[in-house]
Amino acid sequence: MKSAVETLNPTRVRLTVEVPFEELKDSLDAAYKKINQQVTVKGFRKGKIPARVIDQRFGRGAVLEEAVNDALPKFYTEAVNEAEVNPLGQPEVDITELKDGELLAFTAEVDVRPAIEIPDYSGIEVTVDAVEVTDEDVEKSVEQLRERFASTSPVERAAQDGDVVTIDLEAKVDGEVLPDGVASDVSYTIGSGELLDGIDEAVKGLEAGGEATFTSQLKGGSAEGKDAEVTVKVTAVAARELPELDDDFAQLASEFDTLDELKADSRKRLENMKQFDQATQAQERVLDELLKLVEVPMPEKLLEDEINTRKHNLEHHQLGQMGLDLGKYLEIQGKTEEEFLAETKEQAEKGIKTQFILDELVNREKLDVSREELTEHLFRRAASSGMSPDQFAQAVAQGGQVPMLVGEVARGKALAVVVEAAKVVDTNGEVVDLSDDEDEATETAVEAAEGSESEASENK
DSSP: OEEEEEEEETTEEEEEEEEEGGGGHHHHHHHHHHHHHHOOOTTSOTTOOOHHHHHHHHOHHHHHHHHHHHHHHHHHHHHHHHHTOOEEEEEEEEEEEEETTTEEEEEEEEEEOOOOOOOOOTTOEEEEOOOOOOHHHHHHHHHHHHHHTOEEEEOSSOOOTTOEEEEEEEEEETTEEEEEEEEEEEEEETTSOOSOTTHHHHHTTOOTTOEEEEEEEOOSSTTTTSEEEEEEEEEEEEEEEOOOSSHHHHHHHSSOSSHHHHHHHHHHHHHHHHHHHHHHHHHHHHHHHHHHHOOOOOOHHHHHHHHHHHHHHIIIIIHHHHTOOHHHHHHHHTOOHHHHHHHHHHHHHHHHHHHHHHHHHHHHHTOOOOHHHHHHHHHHHHHHHTOOHHHHHHHHHHTTOHHHHHHHHHHHHHHHHHHHHSEEEETTSOBOOOTTTHHHHHHHHHHHHHOSOOGGGTOO
């Protein structure tokens, strides 16, 4: 086999391949065998039809087509390896010559990873939010915990803000009760905003047995988006009672003996959360500065595929689960389709560029991923997906996604190298030490930048 490579542009090449006909022998034999199993010829046992009879009855052209389709992937792979190119996605193949008994010639155009020059990045400097936990933050945290331990008790008075009411609902559109517009014994906390607009004003001031009617735009169901006449009947009113903020509450709600100890623990947890947020912010801002430093030619076909993948995932997975279509989503977001596509393109370009640059750093810095690092990353991904580690690992293995996970960890390590070389200060001018939260925050920043998995990570 002879092959040559021609660079069409920084992200696309054309391979020209010539294959002597004798190298098709195995594929021709396989083609005859396959056709033998599929056809019946009178006078011959199934699978025992001579090649000359197959040629006569079904045509040599059908055999050649089957053989070429079988052989092309192997010859294409050999040409790619010989040319030492890194293809992205599937090639566009054109058979230019097929002479029976003599020659097979074809061309294959495919996007390739562009060559990237990464300049000195040691001068990167970013500013992040300072870690500051106020007394107000602590009080808010403790108050949220207190809310979780609230109790209710029935009262014989009109409902007011903060009360828990039990209600029956009936919604009509154009005077007709909706088939999914009736609900009974619904528990609702006044002021929570968890039900229909206007319901708070309707139920406040009503005692058990009271009834009111109001108009509200439906947020879901068969008449989503339409104005409905809603009748609400209060069947019970209960007052919410919060526990006293004292040592007894601390012992009830935590492992601590005193309220001061509980508050100290809340402050520490808030500090840890803000430190993690600060680390993630640092990684994201360092990555943004790195992206500004590096020129990356963008493979057009890869970019088109990534845009389509992101759009498909949004429409058929995320929005589908919420019962929305793209038009309704854009209406809620206040965006035109042109603005949406422009944003999607920008995000896709950033994701592809991030992968290319960090992969180049992985190679340049000779970064390896240990079994322990991969296992730790798998546990994190499993937790975020809502699956057990065993379930997630099985799904990854069955889907052939292990190389993808390895790539994610390696890119996280590459970004960590850049962050370590950068200067990170907070808004108070203090140098930030990211060592404690760096690993997980870096992976979070990389995942956020990449968004969905593009072909760049799947075709190395």
